[in-house]
Amino acid sequence: MRARPDLLPRRQRSRTGIDVEDLQGNLLRGYTHESGAYVFVRVADAVLGRAWLHGLMPGVTSAEPWDEMPPDTLNLAFTFAGLAALGVPAPMLATFPEDFRDGMAARADLLGDRGDSAPSRWEPGLGTGDAHVLVSLYGIDDAALERARARLQESLDAAGGAVEVVHEQRSKVLPEGHDHFGFKDGIAQPAIEGSGAEPRPGDGLPNEGGGWRSLAAGEFVLGCRDQDGGFPIAPAPPFDRHSTFVVYRKMRMHPERLRTYLGSFPGEDPARLAAKMVGRWQDGTPLVASPHGPDPAIAGDPQRVNDFRYCDDPAGMACPVGAHVRRANPRDHDGFFGGKLSDRHRIIRRGRAYGPPLPDGAVEDDGVDRGLIFKCYQADIERQFEVIQSRWVDDGDPFGVGDDRDPIIGYHQNGGGRMVVQGSRPVVLGRLPNFVTVRGGEYLVRPGLRALRWLAAPM
């Protein structure tokens, strides 16, 4: 497995303001390494914690392009409690945005994390204030990942108890990049000005007269100009340049519930109903482009797989207005003024599957933990992730579907969710159970390398 991402000139300050030597990797282009580990640690001593960070610095992966994919990567992000534990002074801490200072657990009501998904039920180490630093490791295979993990362990051991692991999660790409519900994931991403990646139709913002344009880098990277033409609100230097905010959310998926549910409609094709819930066929074909079935010619063509607009399907006859992808990025859906009301709410998704697949045909809960480590990057968690999650996933009003939540990832109280599949013969999907349970999460900042060096310097 060898990939050669599109090459980007070392410094592209002139047009976009992105310095790829200072930006951490995985934001402009996703890593294609197949194995991952997310290691959350708690820092008990600021001085020793900084020394530990200092030791990790040479291994941090930047956004500089590589000719050959490295066998493993390492990146660092910090919670608000983590910055405090590392001795960042209080006046500086106060310059960070409120959403980040609160953390994900404190925002549970807003996010719709209730019942089984409530923070009181989360896995140990997440949402408690104990997770301070997230060390994200990826390896080209399990062996490469284990080598990287062993190196990390050596550094932790050398810190002599000043830094301890409080939560750890592995991830592994599933065959053909599908998720545990069988859908190809990671297709749609915002095209970013100056990223060096060739924008695909559909990745950016719809132009009025047709075609697409890329998003300003400042929607994702602090210190760059954003869609308003100004600079995103940023904390004090050195965190004001090349930082991004991270949402980490462990989402357990229940494919057995989805299979059982889809099989309970006599005369309906389960694959069709599932596609209506998601907005794409399992192979990634968008319903707007091909409403009657998957089309390998579209799914396999990067120029076509994301090239669709909801103005071509205003009533949701192809892609229901309540479908996951339509809510998560309404594009030019009616009421979003040709994309003007959705363009400030985009996220870069870098999620990974975890856990082994449920065997084909199984409809019983085998008790195995599997799902998605949802991870996204943005300049402003409140404006970007939280708007998507709280107003579009957890509420149907913007789409005219009342209390109906996202059918696939929404929290459905007492198994009472609902979705209307528009059509000449509309189908009401009632009694939707929870197909996903949130198992924990954190809001983090991922500083640029200059800021990392500042954080790792002796106090």
Ligand code: HEM
């Ligand atoms: C277990 C949880 C989840 C599953 C199984 C899931 C599944 C999917 C699938 C299959 C797609 C279509 C493929 C693609 O375009 O990449 C998709 C797209 C997307 N999802 Fe999710 N997702 C989950 C959680 C979330 C969450 C928590 C958010 C944000 C709050 C989110 C936001 C998005 C966005 C923005 C898109 C792209 C839409 C577009 O631009 O057309 N997803 N998801």
